[in-house]
Amino acid sequence: MPLPYIEKILRARVYDVARETPLDRISLLSARLDNQVYLKREDMQPVFSFKLRGAYNKMINLSEEKRNRGVIAASAGNHAQGVALAAQRLKIQALIVMPKTTPLIKVKSVRNFGAKIVLAGDSYDEAFARSQELAKEQNLTFIHPFDDPEVIAGQGTIGMEILRQHPTPPEAIFIPVGGGGLIAGIGAYIKYVYPQVKIIGVEPEDAPSLYTALKAKRRVKLKQVGIFADGVAVRQVGKENYRLARKVVDEVVLVNTDEICAAIKDIYDDTRTTAEPAGALSVAGLKHYVKREGCQGKDLIAINSGANINFDRLRHVAERAEFGERREALFAVQIPEQPGSFLRFCQLIGKRSITEFNYRYCNAVKAQIFVGIELSGGDKERESLFQRFQDKGYSIIDMTDNETAKLHIRYMVGGHAQGIEDESLIRFEFPERPGALLYFLSHLGKEWNISLFHYRNHGAAYGRVLMGIQVPPGEKGDFLRKLKRLEYVYWDETDNPAYRLFAGVSAD
Template identity: 60%
Template sequence: MKSYLQRILTASVYDVAEQTPLTRATNLSRRLGNEILLKREDMQPVFSFKIRGAYNKIASLTEAQRQKGVICSSAGNHAQGVAISAQKLGIKATIVMPRTTPSIKVDAVRNFGGRVVLHGDNYDAAKAHAAKLIEERGLTFIPPYDDPDVIAGQGTVGMEILSQHPRPIDAVFVPVGGGGLIAGIAAYIKQLRPDIRIIAVEPEDAPTLASAMAAGERVTLDEVGIFADGVAVRQIGEETFRIARELVDECMLVSTDEICAGIKDIFEDTRTVMEPAGALAVAGIKKYVEQRGVTGETLIGINCGANMNFSRLGHVAERAELGEHREAVLAVTIPERPGSFREFCETIGNRAITEFNYRFAHADEAHVFAGIGLNDGLAERDEVVEALQAKGYPVLDLTDDEMSKVHVRHMVGGRGHNVDHEVLYQVRFPERPGALLNFLKRLGRRWNISLFHYRNHGADYGRVLVGIQVPPDQREKFEESLDKLGYPYRNESDNPAYALFLS
């Protein structure tokens, strides 16, 4: 490891990389009762730490190698790191990317001067084509993690942490994919401060290092989850595992919901949106504090990247509340009669209903998909379930069921059968406690709700799509009730989408 200490101290990274700040996460520190510091690698020119290792490797090449050019196969942050590093050194760079790579990433590489070759439908196909080009053109391959120069470049993150925070540090939490970042950080910190714990954080569905540690050797995972695509690696590197096996103190696994909650936590402290891999460390810190009950410690998380696709933000926001244990997702069976939804809401009490999906299907009972807002985490979730069961409602807790959270919640409903005199309305009401219950009380027991869809989107008003069985001779009186309530509404019974999919 002493050779790595020298490599890191002499690494050539600052011609292109920045010394990123180590900032205090004020809100998170207060909530967790510990001093939480964030190493802001999202502030690099390519919004990721990958620029460090890529530049250090390319800067070490011989003149002959530079003349022929470099190549890498990557659809992520490593591609941008190689492209900008080669541009800085005046070297031609070829980046082989799968054809399925989002255009934002392809354009970013081209903007940094890289020659993009789109080949194959996945990373393995792109990597195989890169190997073919190396053989044909004599290009030098720039590996993403399993190389001493790349590891040393990433190790400068650890060097900066110790210089920026010479005071006591209890643990450093590091995201792990191929292992280059944690190998470099551990190789430096453990030489100078062996008392500092180095904790690896991985997604539950991509436990590359954790599986290797448990087996005592490198293993190839059959498949890995791709939500945190920046660390979606099936096998840890050979050299990175050699270092991690000796120096890493612990591996932690976190769920997709916990990662999303970590993205939200970082945003609330920095107003920056991390990519899923970039929030792994914070998710690990939160789980560590919860499991160990530690207080007053100094814990550092590596925000390793912020190359988030905008299209994923909605999914992240939806899952963050579950990751914070601020929402329970329940399937509840209620009687099919006027007023039953109101009784359900009264049983919930003052808690917010964050989502409610329902479609009339049976004359005697209704199955509803409901989201319930929580203030006190898992204990309150149990309390809600017990309260509903005490009232005689059959309840199925789906909060931890992945299929329900990803798919079923959007598929509840469909066409109603034998629904007489149904009219459809969009209703807008203020997003405050009791507003939804007021709406239901106004309906009273006179009219039966046959369709209901609501989801809290964090705005200052809520939007409900509601189907109600109102005989034609009562419709004027029904709208008078809505007028008295004062919530804006619109009759959507003639909407063609309603005719096609719901009526």
């Protein structure tokens, strides 16, 4: 590794605004993976991201004349916050161009530091193009988020800290990759001191800028990138970053959205903090690597690069985390349309927790249900359960890896029913525990046909079920007495206008 980069990193001026973040051993994940897993906590920086280091190091080295003119940056959020805070400390005027898709939490943070903001385009590349136009028009100095030696050196101080905090060389360091500034800086320092340490980049499957470049042996501009991990949604790795990466990066691991969501949950379980998708990339890649290599007893370090996540995105993260960890299976199953068929189906599932149950009456012969089942044994258990249903004569389709089913179909099961009589709609609430749904159906009995059923485990203390059931007028008293003996809180929703409009009995 060229000596000038080591000198730049050693001389980098980052600690005027940045802090030396902890390198924490995360015990739960370490025990699960049978390796010593450490998390470099860049989410604990003042702007909740490592980007402050490179931005400040670049700006502190600007000439007085360039500082007076002001600076401009293009960023999906974290670099923008770094530039804005650095500008505030150095009393420099800053203009930030951000994609329109940038999470609101990052936009607000940049404004709070006093920078001016322009929202342009739906990706970093479009924001970058607009920033170049504005830089020329207003004679501003552009602060690149990754393709700049001073920025790379600022990020490289993380590598310097890691070796201070972990005196013996680790087996591997896993680093999120967008434009490549972080992995170039850390890799340059680590490889100079300990060439045997593996530097492993991690990218989303839908934004593999460095992976594609290394494979093609040249920089490649991707046609499009996914924006779930918005902090690394970059179509082309930086020129200088790629030059360094070719020398210091051992490999790049690709992970999918479900694996990223599972990694966010892993970090939360160990630290009680919430990483942004780009910040959790390294943990997702580390887990992927351990599973692939079967390594044990190794010291593995993951960089948690940031924690700037919109609160409303957590709903999606929670939904997908179980799939990423292979802790939930989704099946479409055909069962007979007759009283007691739900109960027999749940008895086959046993004491496993049902995470979701969607059904609406279609015809008098067969019922199609969409069910989620909690797993403890991963894919092997899912395959075994699938085979059990088949052996019992059920027609079943595994939807666990079906993106359309996970994103859309699960929420669309239902609609109006035709040819159904005497339907009542009842909403239930009962304590959530393994086997709760089986207990509910067992004590409800088989006297009446269930014509609509919706249940989703939301992780709360109480489960919620919406059930349509065919009860002739003469049997309504017996039905209500049965409900009372169940001792579950319930509400009669038969006259609810939402039911009438979207799920009630069709007049046709």
